[in-house]
Amino acid sequence: MIQAFFPGTGLIRPPAGQGPLAQAMQSAAVGLTVFVLTFLSLAFTRSGGRPPTLWCANAFALVCLARAPAQRWPGLLIAAGGGLMAASILQTPLLLSLRASVSDLAEVAAGAAALRRLCGRRIDLSRPRTLLVFAGIAILIPAISGMLMAATAAPFQFARLGLWYCAHALGILVFTPVLLALRPRVVQRLLAQPLDVALLAGFTAALFALLDQHLIPPHAAILALVVLVTFRMEQTGAAISAFLTTVVATGFMLAEARAHQGAETVHSLLVQQSALAITTSCALAIGATLAHRRRLKAALKMSLATTQAAHAATLTAMRQLKLADQALRASEARYRLLADHSSDIIVRVDLQDTLLYVSPSCRSMGYQPEELIGGSWLDLIHPEEAEALKAYRDALAQGRESRGSWEH
Incomplete structure (x- = not known):
């Protein structure tokens, strides 16, 4: 009171x-x-x-x-x-x-x-x-x-x-x-x-x-x-x-x-x-x-x-980024190992149809990988199947599922 x-x-x-x-x-x-x-x-x-x-x-x-x-x-x-x-x-x-x-x-x-x-x-x-x-x-x-x-x-x-x-x-x-x-x-x-x-x-x-x-x-x-x-x-x-x-x-x-x-x-x-x-x-x-x-x-x-907490968070993020980079490099190494020793010809192209990677198995067709990289992958395709492969490529580029088989 x-x-x-x-x-x-x-x-x-x-x-x-x-x-x-x-x-x-x-x-x-x-x-x-x-x-x-x-x-x-x-x-x-x-x-x-x-x-x-x-x-x-x-x-x-x-x-x-x-x-x-x-x-x-x-x-x-x-x-x-x-x-x-x-x-x-x-x-x-x-x-x-x-x-x-x-x-x-x-x-x-x-x-x-x-x-x-x-x-x-x-x-x-x-x-x-x-x-x-x-x-x-x-x-x-x-x-x-x-x-x-x-x-x-x-x-x-x-x-x-x-x-x-x-x-x-x-x-x-x-x-x-x-x-x-x-x-x-x-x-x-x-x-x-x-x-x-x-x-x-x-x-x-x-x-x-x-x-x-x-x-x-x-x-x-x-x-x-x-x-x-x-x-x-x-x-x-x-x-x-x-x-x-x-x-x-x-x-x-x-x-x-x-x-x-x-x-x-x-x-x-x-x-x-x-x-x-x-x-x-x-x-x-x-x-x-x-x-x-x-x-x-x-x-x-x-x-x-606060600064110490931010520093610790930064170090943790850097460690996670380093681990992710190491995992990515290991995955790329395994992919390259698989591609380099495969009997099939494996290629990687961009959206402009330019060859970025060609597996060494192309030597069986008389080509060296260095000769093909930088050219168009459509040059390696039979003309009768070029349009079908273009449609397949466009579907993949748009995120749609596409299946097909080609004889040549």
Whole structure:
């Protein structure tokens, strides 16, 4: 029954032939999920009156729209807008909530439309072209919604616009791949691999250890760990490791921001958000490259197998042709042996009555075979029997049976 709740996410696949009640339940579930994600972002990822540092609600709504039928979009947009508005009103002024909700809905609708238009409903971020399109959407669409938000605010500082943009772009860049990657079969396959589970657990522990110390810069070490997980698990590992890195790093980032308020804090947040975006982009790009290499290797292996099969078939055909040629030569040798030692004169002629072969027994009539080959066989026939033999020849040439006897 859970399949009736989240249309289009990578976690589940909606069943076919849904009725109005199931569709209404899906829309309500989407609205509730967007409400929870929005509330969590506003409650835990902002400080000092600044915009949230991480915004994941739009990524969830975008995936739902991009993978749902087009006729479902109005209901899903209304549900998502209701969830955004309800959560925002609880923690921000009404006018600001309205502006933010409209901007978020515009971002979600534009991003989903672009993703559907350019990639279709099957969004596979392990393919380089799809990943490039997705990265462009994650970069451009939040800028459009941020400008819309800035245009309706008076005043709206540039720093706040920067935080808005980074939070929304990072949310789409990090949460969308996870929602697309964690399908039921992928989760089952992941849980069935103890080494992968242990690797992710160790990766999470290493994240906390690196971020909770100040002896060495953590970003390079974290990137190395993300690459390690990506090489092991390809695009799924890239999505999960980037997600874990962003969530854990955001928690440490906000704890430090609350302890040090000031203008430099905004700059620090922007820098750390940019670092997380770069880490995520590198992980997704490496994952796509590895998946592309694996597909090329599989295609090359299949092509090699096909070539080997064709080569084997060619060798078999050549052997059969050689055997047939040997059988033909043996048959011709037996025929020639019979003809050369027969007392009857055996001849072979073409359709133009030209002698092609005359057996050596023609010597009994005073001829040599070489003298007769090339001439007309009718020259050897008694004139009274020439017409009958011509009729016999024509019948044989046409594939009809013909019999006869001749005295001369």
